[in-house]
Amino acid sequence: MNRRIVVARRPNGMLVEADFRMETVEPPRPAAGEVLLRTRYLSLGPYMRGRLDESSYAPAIPLGEVMVGSTIGEVVESRREGFAAGDLVLAASGWQELAVSDGRDLRKLDPAAAPPTLWFGVLGNSGFAAWVGVTEFARPMPGETLAVAAATGPVGATVVQMAKRAGARVIAIAGGAQKVAYACEVLGADAAIDHHAADFAQQLAAAAPSGIDAYFENVGGQVLFSVLAHLNPRARVAVCGLIAWYDLAGAPAGPDRTPELMGTILRKRLRVEGYILPDWEHRRAAFEDDVLGWLRDDRFAYKEDVVEGLANAPKALIGLLQGKNFGKPVIKL
């Protein structure tokens, strides 16, 4: 049988486990030209929140359909040339134990090149989002200061390490003492601040004595406004994500801070740019070359937060949206 998790209903604001439903159905059978995959790992990411309703640039997943997501699968039966039982592939099977594919969405993985689950994180869209944001938008220069929130996740950790490599001073923002320590000690941030701290604004001021020249925006919320206050004239803001706001059912209560935001953009002559990965696929090979090189030379740190069991995927996704994970969330089946 095939166990799978489907979208049960549209979330009303904050995501809850009851927005999903576990089902057991007949296993799929591969037709000629197809392979049957057994899911080994699921990747979780904040983008998933947007796919559950109309708030993303991508269409919502229809109710009753399997929750989408990147997976690592093992070929258990191949009716397609080029694939054999035992092959490990990067797939998009979603939250289910078994799936068929015609091979077009599969990528064979070489377990010798890198641990396979890294293709979910620092070698996948998370690392790519960081790489595009740093190289194309935030562009930290030697001597400049870059700030990034969610700094220990796979996106933020890649941003921190790339900005250090570029010669910038890096301010890492993260939630909790453990993540703050990791950002400095393992990732090499020059300063790290706990966004839960009561004196967050004062700590940020102390960490940015020369202001902030580039902000990698992946959270939104109050952190954005705290950083805005310390941006230097002509600073760049690369808008990669807004996780603090993904759970909103509507516009939050006032006051309306858009005049403050737009006024800061004007007075400080900021450049604020959003980007999404489908526009940047032509740069993916260059990104993978970079990260594989850093991994090979052992000059690149990453962290995974592995949870066992398909049934725990909804809870882990909710935890991710609340910042409870520490490292790239991976579900091991």
Add this chain to the structure above:
Amino acid sequence: MNRRIVVARRPNGMLVEADFRMETVEPPRPAAGEVLLRTRYLSLGPYMRGRLDESSYAPAIPLGEVMVGSTIGEVVESRREGFAAGDLVLAASGWQELAVSDGRDLRKLDPAAAPPTLWFGVLGNSGFAAWVGVTEFARPMPGETLAVAAATGPVGATVVQMAKRAGARVIAIAGGAQKVAYACEVLGADAAIDHHAADFAQQLAAAAPSGIDAYFENVGGQVLFSVLAHLNPRARVAVCGLIAWYDLAGAPAGPDRTPELMGTILRKRLRVEGYILPDWEHRRAAFEDDVLGWLRDDRFAYKEDVVEGLANAPKALIGLLQGKNFGKPVIKL
């Protein structure tokens, strides 16, 4: 005697006439190396609101000091080589009848090249703000659609005409039937919409069948959000001014629309950039060459709203901030 208008107090939200005070003082006397100027015209601009408190990038005018502003003066006594009685100069004497200058802030005007008051508007910072925003940030291309609000003022009117010259479709937003008609008939906009109209959003949708590729932002407020809804992916937003918000005493009531604004920047991959003119002085000569050329060829429309009398300057500035002027506001003394 010298009549002058000074800043009486800090405005509390909306500017009122009592924030200014008229004084009559001894006339200034030119020292050696100085000239005595009689003010002929004052220029009014929305930037003045920001100089009255701490909301601008420029420092606030101290209380009791003469209100600042560009002027056109006639030299009535010269103790400086290079200036003679009768010379017409662009100056920064502020709101007073008589002023002295050591000549360093003066620019002699040739009344034959262009009507002198145009140096307040389409040949001055208003035209320059439009020119920088269009050439460096909004960058309309042939076949694209550009939208601009306050489209009949000296900034907006220059934007409309430059964008048409660049081959773009232009949507002009203005307040009132008279301005809307002027935008189409005189400035050449392809569509013009009254922002007071109850069905403004529907009119904007109808005027932008292919979306909007570039928005010249000089107002803020609800117009910004209406335009955001029609921006195309990767559209550019040039943030030149936010006149709708200059009078705010604090953040307006909710809901807070920053998540909507930032979410739109992300999903539509917008580039939102603020700019201020002090960063662009190296381009001013190129701008003046362009506009003088268009004026010489009679291919450039402009409109002035001339009010007589120094005492009417505060009222005219308040009217400007409320969009009551029609054309560049000029005070004739």
